Amino acid sequence: MPAITNEIVVLEEGSVTLPKGFVAGGMHCGIKRKRLDLGYIVSDVPAAVAGVYTTNIFQAAPLLVTQESIAKENKIQAIIVNSGNANACTGEQGLSDAFEMQKDFAEQLGIQQHLVAVTSTGVIGELLPMERVKAGINQILKPEFESEENFKKAILTTDTCIKQVAVQMKVDGKTISIGGAAKGSGMIHPNMATMLGFITTDANIAHDDLLLALKDITNQTFNMITVDGDTSTNDMVLVMANGLAGNDQLTKNHPDWEVFTKGLKMVSEELAKKIARDGEGATKLVEVEVNGALTHDAARAVGKSIISSNLVKTAIYGTDPNWGRIVTAIGYSGVPVEPNAIKVSIGSYKVFENGLPCPIVEEEVKEYLGLDTVKIIVELNQGEYSATAYGCDLTYDYVKINASYRT
């Protein structure tokens, strides 16, 4: 039976425990001085899982452990995550520490070790304080730490706020929920930023289809954000689908496939935008929409070139309608654009067309650039493809945060 509605309800306050059968929690185990630094998500039953991981050649130990474990049966039942220490560039000891986190948490849960995913974020190149981490894992399932709020806080590093969203829709007449939480603020750049994304759903869907959907959606969402062009060693997005909503298994042929993937994309996009907006030192979200490209890759490349430009980012911070820097960034994107065919707008203000600047009332555009969300629209007039890139402005505070992060 096809679904009678494809309406998707967005729940801004929803997150990873909205879907049936998921619990989450978090605590302070002592990696950080005061803030929460250890968290978990657990499903009542093993869940189909799909993951995407950093392309950085120095993949951190927990990513190696998680990928190896997922490969066993494409299912996990739990995720343990720490912040404050990335367990990256930590050699054999780091790998053994990640396995130990996995083993300890599996023992606490009474499940097989490979059903636990391990993720870490924070400083690179320092060994985890394993005594504290182990002590934490031994206690973390206590009821006082069970709290979605705690989980969302426990994954943060330089983030200034938690990032969450959830959606609900009907599939086979059953309500399906998809909930997400993410962290990420610095070292943010495709592909996969210093970014951890956790998405849960009670949908019934097999691993292969879930992975297909996630990869496609990641390229349009998480991989289109940049804060500083630095691709971290630890990025990962995991989706767990435990099937407890009771729908017929979702496949590409299921009549509700589209609404489900649309919902998954909405969650991913919203988390991605929230990460970009909370970029280190950022005062605003910048969206760059590129239309009329010859290929999807070309649209993405132009968008990323603009969103990554320090000069564009500082101009936006200074509410300076310096379209010349936008045009320059298009020009060095590597895409063979046609200079005279390009149109550039800042919000609804057309600033460049036919190879020439357009007359603008500078004060009006300055005022627009002062808003907390700024949109740049580029029309290449070459083809049919579009992409949107997300980022933020570059500010004094970015420098401040990063000149003194570690010490």
Place this chain on the structure above:
Amino acid sequence: MPAITNEIVVLEEGSVTLPKGFVAGGMHCGIKRKRLDLGYIVSDVPAAVAGVYTTNIFQAAPLLVTQESIAKENKIQAIIVNSGNANACTGEQGLSDAFEMQKDFAEQLGIQQHLVAVTSTGVIGELLPMERVKAGINQILKPEFESEENFKKAILTTDTCIKQVAVQMKVDGKTISIGGAAKGSGMIHPNMATMLGFITTDANIAHDDLLLALKDITNQTFNMITVDGDTSTNDMVLVMANGLAGNDQLTKNHPDWEVFTKGLKMVSEELAKKIARDGEGATKLVEVEVNGALTHDAARAVGKSIISSNLVKTAIYGTDPNWGRIVTAIGYSGVPVEPNAIKVSIGSYKVFENGLPCPIVEEEVKEYLGLDTVKIIVELNQGEYSATAYGCDLTYDYVKINASYRT
């Protein structure tokens, strides 16, 4: 007769008029409020010329005019340059303005129009105030404006200092001089930064050989600097060789070819380093030396990845020995490195080896990072190729300068 010495003498205070038969000058014509904004170099006789130009698809009008003119006989006798306005994204009017600058200066000199190169740097997308520019060109050859110092100042924009160097060597027993001046501070990134480089020499060398040498040297010098990753619309390096030193024509078979190209490289490298050191807001020069790469391109890619990382740059500004960010930048460079084979040093302090951090005395490395020149050395241990990239730290002042440059 082969030269009896290949000693190259560096003259820190030398510049474009050290070689025989070159004069230079500069004045204020009114593009900028107060500072000098119009300059020239003139050779007594037509000089073989070689140029390299920005790869940005939005090449500015003066670059189009200059390339077209040079193509005619591969010689020029003069360069006219303005700062404060890039004459980029200015359409047909901009092109006609650039031709007019060329024509006016050629008339003043009584030479053919195509023997004049035109270059501009400054704000993008505004038309040149041609009345002032023309009035300036009509007067600029007056003796009171003839001054190498004036020329070096007239090419600057956000630069905080002039950039110059010269070398001398013997070729066929004749003294040959190579002198250079450059500008560049922001929008600096390979290939060809917002950077103008002017190099003169009295060597006798044909266009083809000069171009060959310049292209090779540019890839190792000017194209290895980055300030902010933004490749401008106006970058150009021009070398004029007027032959007045009287040496036998230099070719690849000339016994002194190597010493000449070495001298040309020294001038280019010194100018490139001075541009990097004077990067907008920079407090220091950062050199990244990469050794042991499988190819030259791989060495360059790793070096540029590190020198372009905002996180590395802010860490250096904060004198934070955050080698994790260096390793991360190697990891996302796109080069298939072998993580456990890599060694990273900050100055003489080894910080990373065998996939693990090395013990350091943090205060010692912090002190080193406080110097005005900082060197990062990466050993990939894969092959024979090396490259050095030049850049600077990322500071509050970079943000300040670029948040309010135009307005």
